[in-house]
Amino acid sequence: MEKVKQISPLRLSSLLRQQKDPKIALQLFLNPNPKNTKIPFRYSPLCYDLIISKLGKAKLFNQMEQILNQLKHDTQISLNEVVFCNIITFYGRSHLPEKALRIFTEIPSFRCYRSIKSVNTLLNALLNCKQYDKISEMLKNFEIYGTPDVCTFNILMNACCSSGDLGNAREVFDEMRKRGVQPNVVSFGTLINGLCANGELDEAFRMKKIMERDFKMKGNAFVYVALIKGVCKVDDLNAAYKLKDEMLRKKVELDSAVYSTLISAYFRVGRKDEVYGLLNEMEKNGCKCDKVTFNALMHGYCQEKDLDSAFRVLDEMEVKGCKPDVISCNVIIRGLCNDGKLREASELLDDMPRRRCKPDVVSYRIYFDGLCKAMKFKEAAVILHEMVFKGYVPRDTSLNELFHGLIQEGDRESLMRALDNMASVNCISKEVWGMMISMMCQQDNLSNAYGLVGMLLME
Numbered sequence: 001m002e003k004v005k006q007i008s009p010l011r012l013s014s015l016l017r018q019q020k021d022p023k024i025a026l027q028l029f030l031n032p033n034p035k036n037t038k039i040p041f042r043y044s045p046l047c048y049d050l051i052i053s054k055l056g057k058a059k060l061f062n063q064m065e066q067i068l069n070q071l072k073h074d075t076q077i078s079l080n081e082v083v084f085c086n087i088i089t090f091y092g093r094s095h096l097p098e099k100a101l102r103i104f105t106e107i108p109s110f111r112c113y114r115s116i117k118s119v120n121t122l123l124n125a126l127l128n129c130k131q132y133d134k135i136s137e138m139l140k141n142f143e144i145y146g147t148p149d150v151c152t153f154n155i156l157m158n159a160c161c162s163s164g165d166l167g168n169a170r171e172v173f174d175e176m177r178k179r180g181v182q183p184n185v186v187s188f189g190t191l192i193n194g195l196c197a198n199g200e201l202d203e204a205f206r207m208k209k210i211m212e213r214d215f216k217m218k219g220n221a222f223v224y225v226a227l228i229k230g231v232c233k234v235d236d237l238n239a240a241y242k243l244k245d246e247m248l249r250k251k252v253e254l255d256s257a258v259y260s261t262l263i264s265a266y267f268r269v270g271r272k273d274e275v276y277g278l279l280n281e282m283e284k285n286g287c288k289c290d291k292v293t294f295n296a297l298m299h300g301y302c303q304e305k306d307l308d309s310a311f312r313v314l315d316e317m318e319v320k321g322c323k324p325d326v327i328s329c330n331v332i333i334r335g336l337c338n339d340g341k342l343r344e345a346s347e348l349l350d351d352m353p354r355r356r357c358k359p360d361v362v363s364y365r366i367y368f369d370g371l372c373k374a375m376k377f378k379e380a381a382v383i384l385h386e387m388v389f390k391g392y393v394p395r396d397t398s399l400n401e402l403f404h405g406l407i408q409e410g411d412r413e414s415l416m417r418a419l420d421n422m423a424s425v426n427c428i429s430k431e432v433w434g435m436m437i438s439m440m441c442q443q444d445n446l447s448n449a450y451g452l453v454g455m456l457l458m459e
Contacts, residue, residue, distance in 0.1 A: 092125025161194025196230030267300030302335025337370025
C-alpha cells in the first residue's frame with residue numbers, strides 16, 4: 001500500500017500564504033494532514049503568523065481567538081511581538097478597544113516580551129477608537145512597559161489634539177524635548193494640525209518656523225495641508241496660495257488634498273470660475289485628481305445649485321478610472337434633496353449599485369430627511385421600511401418629524417406601519433411613545449391613542 005505523503009510545516013506555510021479565502025485557510029490550518037490524525041502536527045511560528053493575519057484582516061475574530069487559544073497552549077512556540085501588534089491593530093480598526101487591551105495584557109502569557117512597540121500600537125488603537133480616558137489610564141503605569149520614544153509622544157499629542165486639549169498637547173511636546181527625545185516632522189505636523197483645527201493660526205506658523213529654523217526640518221505635505229486648510233477656513237486664499245507656491249519652490253511633493261482644499265475654498269468665496277485653472281495647474285504639476293478632488297468639485301457645484309455640473313463630474317470620475325465612492329453619491333443626493341429634487345435623488349439612490357457603490361446609512365438618512373422636509377410623509381414611511389430592513393435607522397429628530405406629520409395628515413395606516421417598523425428594532429424611546437399618545441389625545445384621536453398604548457404594553 002502506498003504511503004500517504006505528509007504535509008510539513010514548511011509546506012503548510014506555503015499553502016496558507018497562497019490561499020486567498022481565510023475560511024479555507026483556517027480549515028487547512030486545523031487539518032493539515034486529515035488522513036493521519038494520530039500524530040499531532042508540529043506547527044511552525046510562521047504558520048501561526050499567517051493564519052492569525054488572514055483571520056484578523058478578514059475580521060473573523062472568533063476564529064482568530066480560537067487559534068490564539070491553541071497557541072497559548074502550544075508551549076514549544078514563541079511568536080515575535082509584531083504578530084501581537086498586528087492583532088491589536090486589527091481590533092483597533094474594528095473599534096474593539098477592550099479586546100485590544102486584553103491581548104496587550106496577555107502578551108507575556110504567549111511567551112513573548114512586551115516592548116515599547118506594542119505599547120505604541122495599543123495607544124494608536126485606543127486613539128483610533130477615541131478612548132482618551134483609557135489612554136490617560138495607561139499613562140499612569142507607562143514606565144513599566146519601557147522608555148517612550150518619538151512615536152509614543154506623537155500618538156499622545158495626536159490624542160490630545162483630537163480631544164481638543166491643545167494645552168496638554170503642548171505639554172507633551174515640551175515633555176518630549178525635556179526627556180531628550182528629538183521631535184520629527186510628524187511631531188510638528190501633529191501639533192500644527194491641532195492648532196490649525198482650533199483656529200490658532202499664528203501659533204501654528206510659529207511652530208512651523210521653529211521646525212525649520214531650530215530643527216532644520218522641511219515641512220511635508222501633511223504640514224502644508226494643515227496650514228492651507230487653516231487659512232482657507234478664514235477665507236485667506238492669498239496665504240493659501242503662498243503656501244502652495246512655497247511647496248513648489250521647496251520641492252515638497254504636492255498632495256491632491258492641497259488642491260481639493262483650495263477648490264472647496266474657491267467655491268465657498270464665490271470664485272468658482274477659477275476652479276478649472278486650479279485643475280489645469282494640478283495636472284501640470286503631476287498631481288492626479290482623486291476621489292477627494294472630485295468630491296470637492298461635486299460639493300462645490302451642489303452648493304451653487306449647479307447639479308448638472310455635479311452629475312458631469314460624477315460621470316467624469318468613472319471615465320477617468322476613478323471609481324466613485326459612497327461619499328461621492330451622498331454629496332449629490334444631499335444637493336438634490338436640498339434643491340427639492342427628490343425624484344432625481346431617489347433615482348440616484350437606486351442607481352448606486354449599478355455604479356458599484358452600495359448606499360449606506362448616510363445615503364438613506366439624507367433622502368429620508370429630504371422627504372420629511374418636503375412633507376412627503378407617506379413616501380418617507382415607505383423608505384423607513386426599507387431602511388429598517390437593511391439595518392439602518394433615521395435620526396431621532398427626523399423620525400419625530402415623520403410621526404408628527406403622519407398624525408397631522410391622519411394617515412393611520414402609514415403611522416402604524418412606521419411605528420411597527422421602529423418597534424421591531426426597539427428604536428422608539430418611552431418619551432416618544434408618550435409624545436405620540438399625548439398628541440393623539442389632544443386631537444381626540446382616542447382609537448389611535450389606545451392602539452399605541454397597546455403596542456407600548458407589548459414592548
